[in-house]
Amino acid sequence: MGWRLWWWWCWAALMVVVEEKVGGEEVTYDGRSLIIDGQRKILFSGSIHYPRSTPQMWPALIGKAKEGGLDVIQTYVFWNLHEPQPGEYDFNGRYDLVKFIKEVQAQGLYACLRIGPYIESEWAYGGFPFWLHDVPGIVYRSDNEPFKFYMQNFTTKIMNLMKAEGLYASQGGPIILSQIENEYQNIEAAFGEKGPSYVRWAAKMAVELETGVPWVMCKQADAPDPVINTCNGMRCGETFAGPNSVKKPSMWTENWTSFYQVYGGKPYIRSAEDIAFHVTLFIAKNGSYINYYMYHGGTNFGRTASAYVITSYYDQAPLDEYGLMRQPKWGHLKELHAAIKLCSTPLLEGVQTNFSLGPLQEAYVYQQETGGCVAFLVNNNGGNNATIQFQNVSFQLLPKSISILSDCENVIFNTAKVNTEYNERTTTRSQTFDDENKWEEFKDSIPNFLDAPLKSDELLEQMNTTKDKSDYLWYAFSFQPNSSCTEPVLHVESLGHVAHAFVNSIYAGAAHGSHDVKGFTLEIPIVLIDGMNNISILSVMVGLPDSGAFLEKRFAGLRQVEIQCTEKEFYNFTNHSWGYQVGLLGEKLQIYNNENVGNAGWSKIDLSSKQPLTWYKSVFDAPMGSDPIALDLSTMGKGEAWVNGQSIGRYWVSFRTSEGNSSQTLYHVPRSFLQTTGNSLILLEEFQGDPLQISLDTISVTNLHQPI
Structure with a gap:
């Protein structure tokens, strides 16, 4: 029987199976399968x-x-x-x-x-x-x-x-x-x-x-x-x-x-x-x-x-x-499912045998007493074709593949032979945000020790302090150095994910860890003034842990803080008077919600003096059509984005792969989050990203017509 005619017959048979009644009176199982x-x-x-x-x-x-x-x-x-x-x-x-x-x-x-x-x-x-x-x-x-x-x-x-x-x-x-x-x-x-x-x-x-x-x-x-x-x-x-x-x-x-x-x-x-x-x-x-x-x-x-x-x-x-x-992932698996369903009766009712066909080749055969038969011819050699004999017939097996013979004679599917057209995803720019007049900004505040609502004489564990109400926890302390501390270096050891340091409300620098390395060190030269200095460190979590034993005992946040003056002279603040604030001021004001957006003192955007921890606000209209929508945040750094008060997730565009690429630049905006016009966009930017270069894109797929 020709391939196309055989496949049409297989598909017609599958359709009969798919339309079965769903929702039985009893679900049990035996050593072969679930029984419905x-x-x-x-x-x-x-x-x-x-x-x-x-x-x-x-x-x-x-x-x-x-x-x-x-x-x-x-x-x-x-x-x-x-x-x-x-x-x-x-x-x-x-x-x-x-x-x-x-x-x-x-x-x-x-x-x-x-x-x-x-x-x-x-x-x-x-x-x-x-x-x-x-x-x-x-x-x-x-x-x-x-x-x-x-x-x-x-x-x-x-x-x-x-x-x-x-x-x-x-x-x-x-x-x-x-x-x-x-x-x-x-x-x-x-x-x-x-x-x-x-x-x-x-x-x-x-x-x-x-x-x-x-x-x-x-x-x-x-x-x-x-x-x-x-x-x-x-x-x-x-x-x-x-x-x-x-x-x-x-x-x-x-x-x-x-x-x-x-x-x-x-x-x-x-x-x-x-x-x-x-x-x-x-x-x-x-x-x-x-x-x-x-x-x-x-x-x-x-x-x-x-x-x-x-x-x-x-x-x-x-x-x-x-x-x-x-594609071809979706379509190739669809064809596989159809082929397996066509063979389901001998698979579920037949007797299995397994035997070698060569050094790296084998067969699995299911044979019914009534004559139904299905065979799986396996080539485990990933580099070469294999010619084998099965039931006195010669078959050529593609590298690292399995051929399915629905009647133990005719090949109806091979795992390495892709018949589905390939496709690729394309983005089409729908709207840019390059008009400064359509942006406003709100610079978040930097708390010092006296401002902090919570005090402790030790470094507190971050998750237990924030209770997962925010990714952010401020650690703040004050101190007056000796006059000999002329080249101070701030040394911070953290089991959080990111740390931003501010000295007397001026940004000093940041460091971060990674998924595979638990903990990181921030070490940066800082400038101190004569008299009392305020050091504020923002510890950031980019998600809570999700696995491992004793999850309830996991530690995050700062572990050690020192200011090193010389090799022999340093200040250790690990056990010191600390002030804490959970979350950012913008979070407390909930300025990402439409009804609260006016609670902040928004001002005209000024990118000539980009400052970390800045909120940006704009509005946009929904793109026409029904294609999915994404924000292209390629020019941003790290933070979170909200559309009409709904968070579309964290972004961290500035964290790049070993090849220098961003791990993610497109952020899905479900159409159900949008209204036709006047949609609010709020960005919380931790570093110094540029919102004037972001865009709103539509997403579609294009067939490539042939395997690549």
Whole structure:
């Protein structure tokens, strides 16, 4: 049968499968797969996180996922968004989990709810609300009564919310899976005997909530029955030891389509061919559920990104940050899903055999008693083609590829053969902001020791002091040097992320750390006056940590402060009288909100004397059309941006990669944030960026017509 005719037949067969009823009476599993309404299923899933996009974007994102051959939408549940204070809950706007799950259901897909409630996810504090830090005696993610109380309380809250809306498959809803905890085995040993006992408790607690659907634990080889242990990573077909019981299916909850990016880091590009190879290998080795993490990454709005993580999240996913298809990744995987679904009956009902075809070649074959057959011919040689014999027929295998033979005779898909047209993303300038008359500025104040509302005789830990209400904490002290201190150098050691130093309200300099190096040193010559000097140091966090054992004990902020006069003469201020102020004055006044913008003393912009810690304000009209929109902040330094009072995230354009490129210059402005005219733009600039050179752009994709 010719390739085109065969493919048309495959696609028609797939369409019959896709239109099946969603929302069964029972979801169970055996050693082969999940079983829904009495039928075994091979399921393709994709992670789309509801708060990383907007409700207006959800239908299109979910629709494109379905069109791409997905069966399931997977999402974390974000505790810190939903319970910002103990017992106070928020499920509005981008946090409307019920609306999101109902949209999944409306489009005929299943849902997987990863409750955690620890999620990591490159999300501030791993999803924990910071108030948890102040619970007496708490130890996160351990067999610790205070933690277990609040964890169970929130998990139960979400379960009851889903039940009340009838969203579990056992109720006719779309949710077929739930997850408790998240990659706990990475840190379990740190808790000694309280680690395994916590795992057992978490599993028992979850199962007793009686959702009527299975529970999973990812990266947890000792997941207690009936919880299913699953794999996370890029090559689970090679790395996963398999389920810990012959009664459990082989599942992959995170197939990383790219990787998160940090400031100063480059994007990770994972090819469509590589993803397809490892998905197919996992299926060939008895896998039956694969989730792409992420299928759509989206945007870390506001201050939600974890330490050093950029605002754009998994932009290299099959659907990019704006929800546009990245080709050939989206299309190549769509073809793979269709090919696998065509073979699902022999895959789920046949007997598997595995045998060698050559030094680096092998076959996986599933044969039914009724004659149905599917074969996977694997070439693990990444550099050369391989000619092999299979069932007395010669096949040529491309380098590092798997050929799928739907009837053990005809190749219907090869992971290394891309038929999808490539595309590229283009930006079109819609509006510039180069008119000085349309800008105003507000210079933030520099507090000194006497102004500071909080005093202490030691250096305070930053996160415990700010309570995650701000990225910024001022440390201020006063001192009078000896006359011999003629060439003073300020020496600051910090476990924060950035430090700005001011001497007598004059900017002296800054330094910063990086994602991979914990801590940094600021060492700059300063000018002191005769008499009393005021030293003000602004310590900045660029996101809270999101992982590791004993997260509640993590330290940030200044660790040591000295002024060195000579090699032998120095002043140590580590244990000194310090003044503290949480946040900036502009934050206190909330001048980024439209209703409060007049609270500040705005003045005409004056870039001839650019000063760090300056707020800039302008207005703009929304671009015509429906293309996604982004702010090009290439000429800015570091800070945060708000549109109509909504934060579109932190920016740090001045933190460059080893090649000298900015890690991110385009910042997504969802169209739902905008009105037709008169939109307010507020920029908080920490360094000396130039707002007159920024622009508002529209984003689109252009087909390149042939593989590149």
